Amino acid sequence: MEVKILSAKFDIKDAHTLEVAKQHGAYSRLEKLFSMEPVAVIEEVKSSGLRGRGGAGFPAGLKWSFLPKGLNKPVYLTVNSDESEPATFKDRFILVRDPHLLIEGIIICCYAIGCHDSYIYIRGEYTTQVKALQAAIDEAYAAGYLGENVGGYGFKLDVTVHRGAGAYICGEETALLESIEGKKGQPRSKPPFPAVEGLYGCPTIINNVQTIASLPYILENGADAYKQYGTEKSPGTHLFGISGHVQKPGMYELPLGLPILDVIEKVAGGVLNGKKLKAIIPGGSSTPVLTPEEAKTVTLDYESMAAHKTMFGSGGIVVLDETVDIVKLVENLAQFYHHESCGQCTPCREGLGWILKIVKKILKGEGSMEDINLLVELCDNIEMKTVCVLSAACTMPVRSYLNKFRHEFEAYVKKGASAQADVKQG
Amino acid sequence: MAEMVKLFVNGREVEVESGKNLIDAFKVIGVEIPHFCYHPALGADGNCRMCLVGIEDGRPPLVPACKTLVSPGLKVQLDTEKIKKIQRDMMEFELINHPIDCPVCDQAGECTLQDYYMSYDLQDSRMTVPVVAKGKRMDLGCGVVHDQERCVLCARCVRFTRLITKTGELGIVNRSDEARVEVFPGRPLNNRYAVNVVDLCPVGAMTSRDFRFTQRAWFLTKDKGICHGCAKGCNIYIDHNREKYKDDVIYRFRPRLNDQVNGYFMCDEGRLTYHAENEGRLQVCRLEGKDCLQDYAIQSAKALLGPKALMLVSPNCSMEQMIAIKALSEACGAKLSGYSDGYIKTGDGDDWLIQDDKSANRAGLALLGIDCTKETFTGLLNGSDVLVSFNNDLFVHETGNEFLQRLEKIKIVAIATHDGTLIQKASIAIPVASYSESSGSVVNKDGLLQHFVRAVQKNVLPLDMIALCGTLGGPVATESDAVNEMKKVIPSLTDMIPEGGVKLTASEAAHVPA
Secondary structure (H helix, E strand, C coil), X not given: CCCCCCCCCCCCCCCCCHHHHHHCCCXXXXXXXXXXXXXXXXXXXXXXXXXXXXXXXXXXXXXXXXXXXXXXCCCEEEEEECCXXXXXXXXXXXXXXXXXXXXXXXXXXXXXXXXXXXXXXXXXXXXXXXXXXXXXXXXHHHCCCCECCHHHCCCCEEEEEEECCCCHHHHCHHHHXXXXXXXXXCCCCCCCCCCCCCHHHXXXXXXXXXXXXXXXXHHHHHHHHHHCCECCCCECEEEEEEEXXXXXXXXXXXXXXXXXHHXXXXXXXXXXXXXXXXXXXXXXXXXXXXXXXXXXXXXXXXXXXXXXXXXXXXXXXXXXXXXXXXXXXXXXXXXXXHHHCCCCCHHHHHHHHHHHHHHHHHHCCCCCHHHHHHHHHHHHHHCXXXXXXXXXXXXXXXXHHHHHCHXXXXXXXXXXXXXXHHHHHC | CCCEEEEEECCEEEEEECCCEHHHHHHHCCCCCCCCCCECCCECCCXXXXXXXXXXXXXXXXXXXXXXXXXXXXXXXXXXXXXXXXXXXXXXXXXXXXXXXXXXXXXXXXXXXXXXXXXXXXCCCCCCCCCCCCXXXXXXXXXXXXXXXXXXXXXXXXXXXXXXXXXXXXXXXXXXXXXXXXXXXXXXXXXXXXXXXXXXXXXXXXXXXXXXXXXXXXXXXXXXXXXXXXXXXXXXXXXXXXXXXXXXXXXXXXXXXXXXCCECCCCHHHHHCHHHHXXXXXXXCEECCEECCHHHXXXXXXXXXXXXXXXXXXXXXXXXXXXXXXXXXXXXXXXXXXXXXXXXXXXXXXXXXXXXXXXXCHHHHHHCCCCCCHHHHHHHHHXXXXXXXXXCCHHHCCCCHHHHHHHHCCEEEEEECECCHHHHHCCEEEXXXXXXXXXXXXXXXXXXXXEECCCCCCCCCCECHHHHHHHCCXXXXXXXXHHHHHHHXXXXXXXXXXXXXXXXXXXXXXXXXX
């Protein structure tokens, strides 16, 4: 099932160095790139159907075409390498094992959109990754693949790595821009969208690492070759991080569209120790959970996920076996999103903390059935009322657990009630 | 006139000014959109989410009104169940971690949270878990006291220090429900406009050390006034209260919107000038250092008027008072000066509201052609037997020996609002009403003529300076006489002075009668 497009050089020793990377084709597409018109590059990417790999799955070529034309302002490309979504571990492989693939992708994108200053926003915790990435950038500058005259083709391009300070919210594209500008990482309200008014008030394209790293293949082999993989509406391959209760957790490159249960069984070796499957988080912690029954018809692509009222997300699949306590899982989840809420807007700032406290109350056996109903209502009250979608990243999965595993919450409530009754009787 | 736009609110077609956001545009036509963080002077931030409104057939269907400009045909929904529920929900979120300590909160009675609870919420609390504890009674500097638990994180105060004073002392630290307004350690609020954050704060999170716990907001009568702290003439509210059996007392000044003068703000010094209206006042007439009856003091003063008298006008007198004094001086052949250099603190002003000139109506002196130079004053003083001061406290600016010796030799009549050195030196002292106790007009440094009316009603009515001029023999004895005279000086002034003031033309401002 596995394919090697993005991960082609992952297993080659020292492929992160320019020398080895070049032996395996790095920067070989520049000649073709600079022989094309930028518009033709955008058209190629558009027709490849490449969708943003950050989680939302917005078509990359379409995003680029939103840039206003004829503005007398610089255009920026910002590569989102914040990879903070719990259960997501894909970009980090590119950064460490094949950073030149990313740099080549940046050159392709920048040429297409007319950008001469690109930023890579990388999360602060990625110390190994930032070292590898910076070393590769330094090598690329030294070899003339970045700088005043990229590859000798007369194109100027500077790439700057900006390290975050560990806030999940800085993966949200406008908070990321604020952070690069040296401000507190808080999302901006939209519109204006970054393509119109982004970094330093200039038109800005923000793409995920994996999206950009997919470009060299598309440029070299053409859109049709890329579309061989995946489904019609979700073409190409994706780096999936499979974790949780499976025999062989890890990062696998797979074409989109495979049945999720097949992947868990055949790629990841099935549920750990032969236990029973309880649930699957399909694409990072913020995606609504799937029951085994639902998972039977789910395939790993944007459309199938949407049809099952969940999201493709970031490709971080978490397999949960029968031993998992869903209420404790929700506590963990709420803890994370509450802690990471930037605190800017009211519903998220106050609401997520309230949700967390109610879950803790239920866990302590002090909850009531009204508390469970209140949790569901709070999810509705918070969601889509906020500046950004961080609150939805919490409320969407929490609502799914409440709906699909309500009996577990009720069990805590009943246990608590009977314990209290015992105390009274005793 | 601004261009008008037709759109719909709750299905009703309305016409509003273009270029405005929904909150401002609808406010004009009497439709309130609740909001905490938006403020016209600070712009839209969009963080409180209280102003979310529905847009029929809109994409997205739900928008913050503060960030949405009016546009033709827009169908805004405010009264749908969905929007009402959102407003209730936002109020619930604002209140879950709020201490709800209204009985001991200074803001009670003028609190947006309270008002909105009554208008948009009215739900019982569903909060059954512990609230977030934050800092209380924090001294942020400049007399601003902060209560983090009452704060709704609207960031108006933060934006004020960043956008308006550009001093940036305030910031929001921490994330999530631990977010709080703070100053940097050892770097408190340090600007001359800091107390404006108390007015900007929609809740009781920012309170004024000077005002807090002195009066309940609902006991205060809020009258319009003009600050007399400097030549800017900031528009203010004079908040005062006359408790039963007690005298009328001013408890605070607050800025009042006038786009031509001060916008929404005023300086901290000007704000505190109300203290001088309450304290240190000259209460009774004095003759040779002893209290005396008013009539006796006035008759004694009248006997001293004549060609050997020099009348000294304060640059804080109103136009009407100046006119009456000038008429009096002409009637009795006395000389007249507006010398008041001591009211000018060179270098104290800034490029915004605070002026070097700490008097309210120096432009009025020029308008009436009253000479203000020291040379003229000294010359006139040397030829005089009597100095009649109309609330001009000479000792603010003159302490030189030569000057003091000269004053020893002449009689001083002090018609004054406040006790002070001049009163001690005066043979006759007559208390008069101050600006909060009388009405009048002043011209600010930009040539804007502004009118103010009496706010404070003292138990014992202080003497009106214009009436006093009449009693002393002046031909202008009432305010209406003075206004008629003023219309001669300012030809364009044919009617009442409108709220917001009248900008004098350059030729009027430069007008010096022969």
